[in-house]
Amino acid sequence: MPDQNDSTQPLIRLTGVSQTFRSKKGDIPAVDDVSFSVGPGEVLCLVGESGCGKTTSARAAAGLTKPTGGTVEFEGKDIWSMSKQEFTSFRKSVQYVHQDPYASLNPIRNIFKTVSTPLRKHGIAKNGRDAWEQSARLLEKVSLTPAENYLSKFPHQLSGGQRQRVAVARALSLNPRLIIADESTSMLDVSIRVGMLNMLGKLRDELGIGFLFITHDLAIAKYFGWQGKTAVMYLGRVVEFGPTPDVINHPKHPYTRALLDAVPEPDPDLTQTKKPGGGLRSSEIPSLRDLPSGCTFHPRCPLFEPGLCDGISPQLAAVSATREVSCHVVARSVAAESSSAGTAT
Numbered sequence: 001m002p003d004q005n006d007s008t009q010p011l012i013r014l015t016g017v018s019q020t021f022r023s024k025k026g027d028i029p030a031v032d033d034v035s036f037s038v039g040p041g042e043v044l045c046l047v048g049e050s051g052c053g054k055t056t057s058a059r060a061a062a063g064l065t066k067p068t069g070g071t072v073e074f075e076g077k078d079i080w081s082m083s084k085q086e087f088t089s090f091r092k093s094v095q096y097v098h099q100d101p102y103a104s105l106n107p108i109r110n111i112f113k114t115v116s117t118p119l120r121k122h123g124i125a126k127n128g129r130d131a132w133e134q135s136a137r138l139l140e141k142v143s144l145t146p147a148e149n150y151l152s153k154f155p156h157q158l159s160g161g162q163r164q165r166v167a168v169a170r171a172l173s174l175n176p177r178l179i180i181a182d183e184s185t186s187m188l189d190v191s192i193r194v195g196m197l198n199m200l201g202k203l204r205d206e207l208g209i210g211f212l213f214i215t216h217d218l219a220i221a222k223y224f225g226w227q228g229k230t231a232v233m234y235l236g237r238v239v240e241f242g243p244t245p246d247v248i249n250h251p252k253h254p255y256t257r258a259l260l261d262a263v264p265e266p267d268p269d270l271t272q273t274k275k276p277g278g279g280l281r282s283s284e285i286p287s288l289r290d291l292p293s294g295c296t297f298h299p300r301c302p303l304f305e306p307g308l309c310d311g312i313s314p315q316l317a318a319v320s321a322t323r324e325v326s327c328h329v330v331a332r333s334v335a336a337e338s339s340s341a342g343t344a345t
């Protein structure tokens with residue numbers, strides 16, 4: 001059963017997941033052959049430009065859409081082969097916190113009603129008084145204190161940061177094992193963002209909640225996912241994967257380097273990684289309906305080699321014990337480095 005804690009399995013595992021949307025103008029391969037997993041208390045950041053398939057992958061992980069290919073497992077069990085009861089239990093265990101809390105909170109429901117509805121619906125709160133007390137405790141967990149000051153308020157009476165905390169409190173009401181946070185801090189001011197990220201980090205540490213954290217901003221991945229892993233996505237595919245410090249301090253894929261170059265902030269660690277040549281040949285993102293041949297990044301890539309990169313599609317492959325990169329040129333130079341190291345010894 002998904003509610004039971006099986007520590008040998010990751011919470012969520014996507015294997016070869018693809019999602020093609022049908023449209024009148026043609027198919028849209030939004031996600032192609034994406035694999036990743038997140039365990040209890042772990043953080044995986046999915047990073048990439050708008051439209052690269054982060055939300056589509058996250059929605060597949062949450063069971064909100066059934067992918068057109070591949071499998072999604074929760075604690076080792078294929079979610080699309082689960083019984084109705086198991087699927088309901090899985091959906092409680094994996095909670096999605098949306099980008100825009102104002103859009104996801106019902107404006108005519110006060111905060112008590114917002115937070116207590118799942119408690120009542122799933123029989124977690126026995127009666128009105130219990131629902132009030134549990135809702136207050138949930139608000140305290142997200143540092144909205146004293147909770148009594150917030151329970152009777154409506155979303156429009158709260159700041160953006162406070163609304164986002166209410167959305168997290170509502171997600172916590174079902175004791176989730178995994179939270180999918182989709183750009184959940186992008187609409188907030190920097191100081192409020194940091195407070196929110198610290199609060200999410202506390203939930204990860206204290207409650208052992210796993211996080212799939214979706215962001216276009218590598219600086220946010222660095223802050224929240226430093227002890228976790230980062231997968232960089234481009235046009236529906238993962239192009240680089242590894243421990244966050246390695247990906248950020250030693251980016252290998254030219255797209256990851258370009259994303260780091262685009263981080264507009266005086267962070268000395270990130271600035272140090274900006275290397276000449278990380279700049280793109282083109283700023284234009286190709287259409288998913290008309291993907292470039294070979295490596296789909298080749299029209300923008302500073303390492304582009306005609307005949308190789310526009311001819312063969314690279315696979316995401318291990319370049320070290322912990323890193324995977326999808327790039328012909330990087331794979332070749334890693335292979336050359338290891339063979340010359342082998343010759344030297």
Ligand SMILES: Nc1ncnc2c1ncn2[C@@H]1O[C@H](COP(=O)(O)OP(=O)(O)OP(=O)(O)O)[C@@H](O)[C@H]1O
Pocket residue numbers: 021022023028030048049050051052053054055056057216288
């Ligand atoms: N239901 C849908 N029908 C058709 N196309 C879709 C649908 N959902 C997403 N897409 C398309 O799939 C692609 C990937 O979208 P997705 O929202 O997953 O990207 P994203 O990386 O999360 O972007 P953003 O950061 O802007 O949210 C986009 O081109 C998008 O327009």
